[in-house]
Amino acid sequence: MFVDSHCHLDFEQFDRDREEVLARVEKDLHWAVVVGVDLEHFPRITKLIENNKKLYCSVGIHPNHEVTHEASAEKLVQLAQHPRCVAMGETGMDFFRDHVSQDLQTARFRTHLQAANKAHKPVIVHMRQADEPTLQILAEENVQACGGVMHCFSSTVDVARRALDMGMYISFSGNITFKNSVELREVVKFAPQDRFMIETDSPFLAPVPKRGKRNEPSYVQYVAQCVAETRQMTLEDVGAISTKNAATLFKVTQ
Template sequence: MTDSIRLFDSHCHIDFSHFDDDRDAMFERMAAVGVEGCVVVGVDFGHIDSLRELAQARDNVWFSVGIHPNHEVEVEPTIEQLCELADHPRCVAIGETGMDFFRHHVDPDIQENRFRTHIRAAKMLNKPVIVHNRDADEASIQILRDEQISKCGGIMHCFSADMATADAAIELGMHISFSGNVTFKRNEELREVAANVPAELLLVETDSPYLAPMPFRGKRNEPAFVKQVAECIAEVRGRPLSELAAQTTANTRRIFNISN
């Protein structure tokens, strides 16, 4: 592991089949650049076993339980189901959940009810909520406000909205997490948001295997590439990478209640 840099990938999907051929080597590459841990995020109930197995096999992996807003299911999750599935010592969050108006695989009313169910389960468990928001800023913020998200806290994952949306989420006590898209050349406005999020609420992630940062754009993403995300944000904030990495790692451990 790199001595001077401590990074944490706050959101990835390394249980996916994209990593079946080189998962062990992927963990080695993580360690080589100073990534000391990652949260593997649930998108449906079918992956629960693989998430648990991965977290139990590795002392630097934690996981979450949830159904993605655009994942089609025959029966909607209940608060009781979410609480039961999240009853594991290495489950640190509920989600990802939220609202997505970019793709319409799931009706917005169903997405909203699902989102509220996840938040209510999270409050019962006192675990943070991992929020997916795409082209649904107003709806997402309103639901977070209605459901009193501050009682359990949460993360606006792979943030891609404007500063007004960030400010609204911050006012509710939400953390803001940035992924590889913050490095894309056209995303100057997003980098401006990253420059202004309060340091104590800032996280970095990969969302791997998706959204690989520059200069890997178009390739499969992986947790080691969170370093490029951190480098970009450190530059726009005018801070050393080691400082930015230490801050975001401390923030990740705090919001997810990860002590070891």
């Protein structure tokens, strides 16, 4: 059994068959984190998790999400008081797309980190084509105090080492299974035993052999399989260790 440390089960891609997807979560997973991308839909997430004991959530605004109102640190802290909210985010920097200016992304990221430190919750960090500014802000805002995870890690061993040095966890998603992700699998080998976790980021980025299809939390088993092969561990050990790591960071005791 596994933990999916990052999914978007509230998204409309699951509207058609959410009950069936949730039945597979019940069967295949210890638990999963439904990650927020804006505040507008946060009530939709809390409604979903309140009806399912295996689901936890996070609260935040995605770096590239256009919103009419930015969130204050106070507001984020307040929303994070939900008893099953385990993290702040997803937040970070994403220069791959430019729906949101880099200045605004920077300000938003800092607000989330300050809120995370106030609320004593770890941060879920989204970093895409913005390694240097992301690492810099993490250091400046003292991420070491609240802790966090680099979700869907897609960078180099060097960047992973620098994040690990700040106490961060590294979460691997479906892209580690892609044929040309040779460099990324070096990071999978490199990550310390007590600092890696696994995720789907579903509905996006389905792992091989489901690549191209809609992703879902139970497919985290394929990510685990790739981690097991790459690190030469058993699938059971990958499940147990990544679950323990996620439980430690998110302070989940089930």
